[in-house]
Amino acid sequence: MELWPGAWTALLQLLLLLLSTLWFCSSSAKYFFKMAFYNGWILFLAILAIPVCAVRGRNVENMKILRLLLLHVKYLYGIRVEVRGAHHFPPTQPYVVVSNHQSSLDLLGMMEVLPDRCVPIAKRELLWAGSAGLACWLAGIIFIDRKRTGDAISVMSEVAQTLLTQDVRVWVFPEGTRNHNGSMLPFKRGAFHLAVQAQVPIIPIVMSSYQDFYSKKERRFTSPGRCQVRVLPPVSTEGLTPDDVPALADSVRHSMLTIFREISTDGLGGGDCLKKPGGAGEARL
Numbered sequence: 001m002e003l004w005p006g007a008w009t010a011l012l013q014l015l016l017l018l019l020s021t022l023w024f025c026s027s028s029a030k031y032f033f034k035m036a037f038y039n040g041w042i043l044f045l046a047i048l049a050i051p052v053c054a055v056r057g058r059n060v061e062n063m064k065i066l067r068l069l070l071l072h073v074k075y076l077y078g079i080r081v082e083v084r085g086a087h088h089f090p091p092t093q094p095y096v097v098v099s100n101h102q103s104s105l106d107l108l109g110m111m112e113v114l115p116d117r118c119v120p121i122a123k124r125e126l127l128w129a130g131s132a133g134l135a136c137w138l139a140g141i142i143f144i145d146r147k148r149t150g151d152a153i154s155v156m157s158e159v160a161q162t163l164l165t166q167d168v169r170v171w172v173f174p175e176g177t178r179n180h181n182g183s184m185l186p187f188k189r190g191a192f193h194l195a196v197q198a199q200v201p202i203i204p205i206v207m208s209s210y211q212d213f214y215s216k217k218e219r220r221f222t223s224p225g226r227c228q229v230r231v232l233p234p235v236s237t238e239g240l241t242p243d244d245v246p247a248l249a250d251s252v253r254h255s256m257l258t259i260f261r262e263i264s265t266d267g268l269g270g271g272d273c274l275k276k277p278g279g280a281g282e283a284r285l
């Protein structure tokens with residue numbers, strides 16, 4: 001059958017339109033769109049935060065402003081964050097929080113429980129993330145250069161002093177990098193040296209697996225999603241020395257991994273904590 005040449009162009013355009021509509025509706029496209037919006041929205045919120053934070057200059061109190069600005073983001077993504085064990089946070093003293101690190105989405109769980117005067121320790125590269133980098137700097141976030149172990153360790157040692165003299169708490173991701181494999185990487189020991197040096201307790205925090213609603217590998221990000229953030233009882237470091245650090249790190253990781261498997265709903269564990277009476281809707285236990 002002979003077709004008018006313009007008809008071929010029209011058919012091709014129709015096909016392209018069909019393909020792009022299919023791609024747009026595909027789960028990968030949704031994943032990319034949602035992640036791009038997530039980063040873009042954070043950059044935008046940081047623009048709002050900067051002038052407010054700048055009034056105080058670089059100050060850990062500014063962390064409250066970032067937290068307030070970020071608290072709504074979970075609603076945009078239909079993620080229900082349930083916090084358990086928040087009563088384990090010591091009310092006044094300094095301490096070191098350690099938590100698992102799955103994705104940049106951890107920010108949502110982190111903001112849900114972030115104690116007052118608590119700052120994360122972050123990779124130096126974050127400083128260059130445009131407005132977000134500047135907002136992080138203004139909020140007193142501590143930056144380390146992971147490529148220079150010596151420098152990173154001396155920053156951590158300074159932090160041990162700051163914890164005590166300026167009454168701050170720090171949040172460390174001891175895996176040292178994001179881990180998408182549905183478990184936990186071996187722990188680096190910086191956070192534990194820090195806690196032992198300052199003789200302050202460690203507060204382990206476990207965020208349940210996101211595999212139900214989010215997977216970077218599969219390019220999948222669906223809604224609704226739910227995540228449990230479990231604050232574990234403090235681990236004392238009183239009287240411990242640097243020789244005790246390896247055992248301390250191993251034992252904290254072991255308790256965190258046990259809880260991670262228990263509260264994750266992706267087949268790694270029962271995940272039944274979210275289904276127990278009082279679980280759903282009960283935000284803080």
Ligand SMILES: CCCCCCCCCCCCCCC(=O)SCCNC(=O)CCNC(=O)[C@H](O)C(C)(C)COP(=O)(O)OP(=O)(O)OC[C@H]1O[C@@H](n2cnc3c(N)ncnc32)[C@H](O)[C@@H]1OP(=O)(O)O
Pocket residue numbers: 042045046049066069070107120121122123126132135136141144146147148149150152153156157172173174175176177188189190191193194
């Ligand atoms: C509205 C706007 C909103 C804006 C946006 C808001 C954003 C919020 C920000 C959230 C930021 C979150 C960012 C998260 C990250 O960036 S995670 C990546 C960075 N963090 C870490 O890496 C922390 C964990 N890493 C460590 O603790 C490491 O140990 C480190 C100190 C960094 C050193 O690492 P590395 O170079 O890989 O060396 P090792 O770990 O192998 O250590 C070498 C040996 O040194 C010993 N060690 C470590 N620390 C100490 C210390 N303080 N004192 C003495 N010795 C130390 C360590 O034990 C090793 O020796 P052994 O092998 O044990 O003998």
Ligand SMILES: CCCCCCCC/C=C\CCCCCCCC(=O)OC[C@@H](O)COP(=O)(O)O
Pocket residue numbers: 039040042043101103104105107123128129130132173176177178179
């Ligand atoms: C002008 C420059 C513009 C740059 C724009 C960069 C886009 C970034 C946009 C928003 C920043 C969002 C901040 C989210 C913070 C999440 C923290 C995070 O998850 O850091 C990763 C780090 O734990 C480990 O890194 P790696 O897994 O080792 O990698």
